[in-house]
Amino acid sequence: MNFGGIFDLKSQEEQLKSLQKESLDPSFWNDKENASTILRNISRLESNIKLWADLKQRHSDISVLFEFAESGENQDEDIISEIKAYEDIIRDLELKLILGEGQDIQDAIITIHPGAGGTESQDWADMLFRMYSRWIERKGF
Incomplete structure (x- = not known):
């Protein structure tokens, strides 16, 4: 089969x-x-x-x-x-x-916007970006 x-x-x-x-x-x-x-x-x-x-x-x-x-x-x-x-x-x-x-298998663009909330939302957006970036690197994308 x-x-x-x-x-x-x-x-x-x-x-x-x-x-x-x-x-x-x-x-x-x-x-x-x-x-x-x-x-x-x-x-x-x-x-x-x-x-x-x-x-x-x-x-x-x-x-x-x-x-x-x-x-x-x-x-x-x-x-x-x-x-x-x-x-x-x-x-x-x-x-x-x-x-x-x-x-x-095509490329993708990911955008993360902190929105309203000052430095805390910016920190959260940075953490999300690092998390996704590391996952992408680890998985070989």
Whole structure:
């Protein structure tokens, strides 16, 4: 069964190879807008493929740790930390699913206005800006 989209890893790997090959063309930078789009797509595909590879590796690691635990070795802390890392990857994947539509890869402009309220509202606007900026950097947007 093929679900397509971010679930079709083979298609994404082929698309990545094609885009990487295209980026090696000497005339690649003649059209800077197209080059920028291609590089963004390469980055997005690499990120998605890495996410799936990490998910697969974590699943394998958890299975091995459970086998060790069944054989009598105490692996509780390792299992818990691996499951937490696995959950983090799944949350990232959920976010990619939610923000995975065609227009969702476009840039966005966020404006935060402090409004009336003096320095307190300005401080609040600054805190919101820092919060959003850090989240955006951490998530790689």
